[in-house]
Amino acid sequence: MAKKETKQEKVKKMNDPTKKVRFRFLREIIHRYCKNRLAVAGFIILILFALAAIFADYVAPYWYDDQDISRRLMNPCWEFPCGTDQFGRCVLSRLIYGSRISIEVGFVAVGISLLAGGILGMISAYYNKLDNIIMRIMDLFQAIPNTLLAITIAATLGSGMMNLMIAVGISNVPRYARVVRAEVLRVKESEFIEAATSIGASSWRIMIRHILPNSLSPIIVQVTLGIAGAIISASALSFLGFGLSAPIPEWGAMLSDGRQFIRTQWYLCVFPGLCIMILVYALNIMGDGLRDALDPRLKK
Amino acid sequence: MAEKFLEVKNLRIEYRTEAETVYAVNGMGFDLEKGQTIGLVGETGAGKSTTALGILGLVPDPPGVVVDGEIFFEGEDLLKKSEKELREIRGGKISMIFQDPMTALNPVMTVGAQIMEVVQLHEKGLSKQEYRKKAEEMLELVGIPAGRAWEYPHQFSGGMKQRVVIAIALANNPALLIADEPTTALDVTIQAQILELINNLKEKLNTSVIMITHDLGVVAEVCDKVSIVYAGQVVESGTVVDVYDHMMHPYTQGLFDSIPDISTDGKELKAIAGQIADPANLPVGCNFSPRCPHATEECMKSEPQLREVAPGHMVRCFNCTKL
Numbered sequence: 354m355a356k357k358e359t360k361q362e363k364v365k366k367m368n369d370p371t372k373k374v375r376f377r378f379l380r381e382i383i384h385r386y387c388k389n390r391l392a393v394a395g396f397i398i399l400i401l402f403a404l405a406a407i408f409a410d411y412v413a414p415y416w417y418d419d420q421d422i423s424r425r426l427m428n429p430c431w432e433f434p435c436g437t438d439q440f441g442r443c444v445l446s447r448l449i450y451g452s453r454i455s456i457e458v459g460f461v462a463v464g465i466s467l468l469a470g471g472i473l474g475m476i477s478a479y480y481n482k483l484d485n486i487i488m489r490i491m492d493l494f495q496a497i498p499n500t501l502l503a504i505t506i507a508a509t510l511g512s513g514m515m516n517l518m519i520a521v522g523i524s525n526v527p528r529y530a531r532v533v534r535a536e537v538l539r540v541k542e543s544e545f546i547e548a549a550t551s552i553g554a555s556s557w558r559i560m561i562r563h564i565l566p567n568s569l570s571p572i573i574v575q576v577t578l579g580i581a582g583a584i585i586s587a588s589a590l591s592f593l594g595f596g597l598s599a600p601i602p603e604w605g606a607m608l609s610d611g612r613q614f615i616r617t618q619w620y621l622c623v624f625p626g627l628c629i630m631i632l633v634y635a636l637n638i639m640g641d642g643l644r645d646a647l648d649p650r651l652k653k
Numbered sequence: 654m655a656e657k658f659l660e661v662k663n664l665r666i667e668y669r670t671e672a673e674t675v676y677a678v679n680g681m682g683f684d685l686e687k688g689q690t691i692g693l694v695g696e697t698g699a700g701k702s703t704t705a706l707g708i709l710g711l712v713p714d715p716p717g718v719v720v721d722g723e724i725f726f727e728g729e730d731l732l733k734k735s736e737k738e739l740r741e742i743r744g745g746k747i748s749m750i751f752q753d754p755m756t757a758l759n760p761v762m763t764v765g766a767q768i769m770e771v772v773q774l775h776e777k778g779l780s781k782q783e784y785r786k787k788a789e790e791m792l793e794l795v796g797i798p799a800g801r802a803w804e805y806p807h808q809f810s811g812g813m814k815q816r817v818v819i820a821i822a823l824a825n826n827p828a829l830l831i832a833d834e835p836t837t838a839l840d841v842t843i844q845a846q847i848l849e850l851i852n853n854l855k856e857k858l859n860t861s862v863i864m865i866t867h868d869l870g871v872v873a874e875v876c877d878k879v880s881i882v883y884a885g886q887v888v889e890s891g892t893v894v895d896v897y898d899h900m901m902h903p904y905t906q907g908l909f910d911s912i913p914d915i916s917t918d919g920k921e922l923k924a925i926a927g928q929i930a931d932p933a934n935l936p937v938g939c940n941f942s943p944r945c946p947h948a949t950e951e952c953m954k955s956e957p958q959l960r961e962v963a964p965g966h967m968v969r970c971f972n973c974t975k976l
Contacts, residue, residue: 481715543756544751544753544756544757545756545757545758545759545760547711547751548749548751548757548758548818548821549759549770550711550743551709551711551743551744551748551749551751552743552744552748552770552771552774552821553739553740553741553742553743553744553745553771553774553775554740554744554770554774555740562762562770563759563762566759566761566762567759567760567761
């Protein structure tokens with residue numbers, strides 16, 4: 354009984370009109386998100402990876418490029434929990450440093466796609482005349498398989514971190530343009546937008562205050578899932594040799610390098626693969642959780 | 654007579670698409686004095702809502718085009734105003750209540766924030782606390798406790814939401830309120846409450862109201878004047894007594910006949926024969942002639958004009974005096 358009362362008090366506190374509205378809205382979302390245990394687990398995993406990336410210098414036992422031929426291709430042991438590669442580098446350290454790259458590539462690439470796609474999507478939803486032109490160009494992009502497109506761009510731009518992010522980012526632009534356009538179109542036709550016009554709100558205000566917040570949740574979900582996709586794409590590009598090259602510890606590249614030893618040194622492929630898989634899975638369940646948490650219709 | 658508060662003259666609005674042109678409003682005209690309520694009554698698709706949108710300059714363009722007409726509001730033609738001037742008027746001097754309260758509120762903003770928004774747009778320079786207070790006062794005015802101001806629309810019932818919509822519409826004390834079927838989406842007991850609320854607030858704030866409805870009962874309850882609308886035209890207008898007790902136009906008669914009467918124990922509802930005129934393909938002559946039981950050859954050929962059959966009572970029919 355006592356527990357129930359505290360819950361009621363909590364609700365009362367949440368509905369307290371003296372508190373800031375924005376803050377409470379956010380708290381409600383967090384509350385709903387936290388009810389989904391799996392999504393919380395995904396979030397924790399992401400945080401762990403992020404912490405590893407930020408404090409890589411302190412966490413990693415070795416520098417990612419510490420070569421020592423005398424200890425090459427060692428099986429996992431106490432000193433090298435994930436073994437060593439053909440140059441005697443600690444795989445665990447490389448994985449930890451690699452999380453920096455993967456997370457950065459994921460976020461920046463999605464940032465690029467979201468920025469370009471979002472602007473294109475909004476323009477085509479708002480200006481009927483441009484709609485057809487922009488969307489047909491997007492269709493053109495989508496006709497080419499995503500990875501192939503990214504390979505083409507990466508091959509044209511050459512290797513390097515920034516080029517990798519641009520390649521992955523551009524190849525995903527059509528997807529974001531479509532999501533944003535569809536959402537803005539849907540919300541634009543709602544009656545409350547007409548009502549907002551009828552109280553004298555300017556179109557700029559309607560865009561920012563009414564359309565954007567209402568179309569945000571599918572976009573946020575798309576972004577979370579998109580980061581996972583971008584990490585995979587980046588790893589795939591590196592695996593194929595179009596992304597980052599040695600000695601940068603990109604997970605995909607590590608996987609690719611480990612391929613030649615897969616019969617004897619299984620861990621060279623398994624650990625980078627696991628890292629990609631776990632991070633991507635974490636982001637995916639986070640995306641699912643966010644989708645549920647952000648849906649106002651499930652608020653009850 | 655002094656200057657009219659609101660005067661709509663010969664308003665024509667068309668929706669032009671590639672396939673066809675829909676003549677939604679064809680020479681609509683009515684006027685309204687300060688503090689009065691006028692009812693626009695007609696079937697679905699008669700052009701009532703388009704007229705309302707026309708007054709606020711909200712006809713969706715494309716495909717909507719205001720072809721002709723004048724809308725004088727406090728002596729100024731609204732159709733000649735710029736978008737910026739119109740924005741000042743919308744929500745300030747003229748505001749609108751929408752048909753469906755379920756969709757007329759932004760689902761991700763608290764109702765209080767939505768009331769605050771309309772006040773902020775038209776009454777600049779108050780502190781946030783004052784806006785907040787104003788929003789809470791408006792809610793109290795429409796009968797919702799101020800404590801619920803910071804809840805979201807989904808936490809309210811349909812009738813409550815319509816109260817919120819009314820609070821938003823009346824927040825700036827508008828001179829004219831356009832209520833577009835405000836009770837259609839609500840159940841009957843709530844309908845009565847909402848009508849009473851609109852009526853009370855109208856008297857308290859001395860607001861003029863355009864009540865758009867297809868419910869003759871609603872009109873009888875709240876309106877001073879009534880205009881019967883058919884195919885985008887007023888076919889009969891006058892005071893409620895004129896129209897309800899001395900109806901002249903065959904369409905008005907048809908409307909009243911179609912109200913089910915419990916005392917006659919009729920087996921079948923009396924409907925007006927035929928279909929409502931297709932606004933994309935209006936008949937030659939009187940728009941109502943294909944459905945009119947009294948139509949003559951003249952009706953099929955030329956269009957009747959509004960005639961004054963009694964002071965203030967206008968009818969658009971050649972034969973109304975002969976019937």
